[in-house]
Amino acid sequence: MSWLDTVLSAPTLVPLPVLVPLFAAGLTLALHRYANVQRVISVVALAVSTAASAGLVLAADSGPVVVDLGGWAAPVGIALVADRLAALMLTVSGVMLLCVLLYSLGQGVPEGEAEPAQELSVDEARVGGAIPVAIFHPTYLVLAAGVSNAFLTGDLFNLYVGFEILLAASAVLLTLGGTAERVRAGSVYLIVALASSVLFLAAIALVYAATGTVNMAQLAVRLPEIDDTVRVALQLLLLLAFGIKAAVFPLSFWLPDSYPTAPAPVTAVFAGLLTKVGVYSILRTQTLIFPDSPAVDQVLMVVALATMVIGILGAVAQNDVKRLLSFTLVSHIGFMVFGVALASEAGTAAAIFYVVHHISVQTALFLVVGLVEWRGGSTSLDRLGGLARIAPVLAVLFFVPAINLAGIPPLSGFLGKVGLLTEGVRTGTPLAWILVVGSVVTSLLTLYAVVKAWNKAFWQTAPPDLPEHAPLPRTMVWPAGALVAFGVSLTVVAGPLYAYAERSAATTMDGVTYVDAVYPGGSDRGTGQSVEVTEESTGEEES
Template identity: 70%
Template sequence: MSWTDLTATDLVPLPVVLPLLAAGLALVFARRPRVQRVVSVVALAGVLAVGIALLVLTDDRTLVVDVGNWAAPIGIDLVADRLSALMVTVSSFVLLCVLLYSLAQGVSEEAEEETESIPVSIYHPTYLVLAAGVCNAFLAGDLFNLYVGFEILLAASYVLLTLGGTGERIRAGSIYVVVALLSSIVFLIAIALTYAATGTVNLAQLSERLPDVEPGTRLAIQLLLLLAFGIKAAMFPVSAWLPDSYPTAPAPVTAVFAGLLTKVGVYAILRTQTLLFPTDPRIDQGLMWVALLTMLVGILGAVAQDDIKRLLSFTLVSHIGYMLFGIALATQPGTAAAIFYVVHHITVQTALFLVVGLVELRGGSTSLDRLGGLAKLAPGLAILFFIPAMNLAGIPPLSGFLGKVGLVEDGVRTGGFLAYTLVVGSVVTSLLTLYAIVKAWNKAFWQEAPQEIETDARVPRGMVVPTGALVAFGLALTVFAGPLYSYADRAAAALRDGSYVEAVFPDGHDRGVGESNETIPKAGAPAGPASAVDTGEGTP
């Protein structure tokens, strides 16, 4: 194994290891909040750097690390391909921006002011554990490790959701944890059924064994996994929990939840549908109906809201439908458009929730009936809201428009009643999104305020800078849409070309328990516990 390959594969566990180590250090320095802040920022900056490196390295290979030198299928695999590297990079950037925002806002100090039972030290380690859970889910090479990632998210997100211990937050947290536990139970049942039917939970091995499973059992496994991941992704009809859970949390917590947690569920659906169940017209048609209902029900809920946080929470549900649209088309262009839209939505939705936090600080409320005249009082804040809001609505030539055009084009290309219905539904949803956003803009920023707003309230610069960085990143997605869309297209192609399986099993066959863990390297791919397989594109 060359030094270069060793360095590349050694990067794969770092997005999980770095936040966990930093969480431990944050607990050690529980009585030194400044040190905690430095540790948290450095750790997430390190994860971002690793994510960027993986983004480059995985463009011509898939990197695999056998944890503890136990090769698959016995051991745990962490797998970094184009899709997982892209998700880790975007997620770590968002996590870092939200952390910087929260440091300026003083979330942990605010929690201690509300209740003495919560120490300042709880925020940073919990946030870092959340980051580790997100990255672990993206890099997991087997169903059980994916389950572990979800459970890490559940534990950390419940703590963050209930920061401050107020009655409203406890009630919202209770709803969230009950729904999450239900999803986890369904996921565990799916894992048990999968192992009973195939003898493995390794994703690469499952892709080779599931086609031989009895069709009824295979369908049951697929439906259980879709239900488990669909609850986490907040797809209709299991999305009612989200608008009641997210808006009660502090602004940075709501932002990171809205931007990332549902996308982990979408990622799981995307990964399993393309790798484990690549061809099943019945499920694809069912997903189309689910995508349509998710879009329409979500956006109708948004139109009816008079609070910006709840309005954005319903648009979050609605736009999950666009991602499901791309997955349900089951084509490379549709999958590429879905990947592009996931990246766009993570950035824009997070930015909007951070801006709403600034609106609440400046205007004293998020209720549209109590806000007004903010464009005159805080023109910079008005611009920060307007840009991502128009991006979310899909105004040309912004990235939201480009992602929707990709989905609509592939829907028209695919043809058929359901595809055309989804195309119409996506256009209607986009128009209603624009209506809801314009209504919020008009009431909060343009119309006169129904009551006097304190003009001496000032927004800390430390909160504006990371918000501006996310807004700018959303604009960068438009400027560099060509390279990003090309990368998404290559990622979509790699999801179906078998390179994932070849990377995990470089000897070219499905190893069973008791067989040798020695591997025969492919051309340009090293043998051993850590390997990198050339995907056939880019420079090897």
């Protein structure tokens, strides 16, 4: 059937990961009184968008899929570009968002049905009582749409819009219920995020003033023509804005403070996704918009080293599992930045693989810690203990992603690190060697940190006041288990996946594929008319 072919063709799939969650968000907001309908809509929407992303992974393997919004081609219109990298990120984040959603649905069951949104008295909220939940589903879906938009966009300003969408949604999720602790953490998070957004917007204004475009493909063509100093200034400004989002040291101060206060599923999503959107943007900036910038790569190397080492030292000092994991999150961002800073195909491929691995493993860990908190009543390592005997399933669920994070062979963390280290050694500059050593030290310290958490929470004698509970709710265990299994499956399919990451890196690095797909005839200025655009409505793009 011809219409079915049209619907299932690759260009139709491209906007779906943005549009479906966004429409579903509107629906769930309108239907906020019907909690069950909300749940069904959310699950279906995320499943559809994940399926579309998976389809894009296959479609993008034979070249980037470009959609011109509104029928205006680049550089006049806004382009959505699904190349291998974007499609891969979309799919992994889709799987993760779906698992976390199921987990959060399961979390509600033992406490009875969800209440419609209700006005909270100050006292109720102060003691962390009931929380208006009807707002969760719309916000969560908006967050999904924002993340997808950031991954798909081929336009700097649209990337800014994507960031703002996910920032607004994440600020709401972080302050759910408005308890004192969450308002404090939310304020810090929001202010820092706003500062980074304003920086990003200023960078866009300057880029536009310098080049007359915000289309990434056209930028790739035009930026080499402008003055070197201006170009480096623009690059650093963009990296600064993305560095705050990605929590790169010294711009990572806000993360370990704001993430742990949120509910477990929210922390899991934030840890898994939001920083990775920043890393993805850094990757795009460094490979597509500003390729060949060895000086900035050196800076990124130093920054990556500082992020790894200082982040993990912070984790070692923590006594609360959630805070400990937040610090490991910061630390492992350093590995991805290291891969990007190597500025070679193999380095980028390793960074891409590491991002995929880290999204799954960090999210799984935070979900499992949510279970630990459910069972043990606390996340403080001093008040936990004996969980290995009381809840063996939980122990397995924690142990596998924990050693995966530390990079024990044969799990995916090990494979990603091997990729990075191999390329670091091959590069062979003194700085690269220092980073190789730094990576190994960081891995060992990560192992120390997670083993400390393991020993205290699972092996030490159970404290006398450990709450008595029925067994863990299956509705929470299954999604967490599914995500852990997903992380392990990355090891099983590591061959094809790593090959895919290498192909993604190749197309991102060659600087031609992307530009040609979005902006055919890159040097031929002033094009950008889609077929549908009539003669009289086209203006000259520039004089």
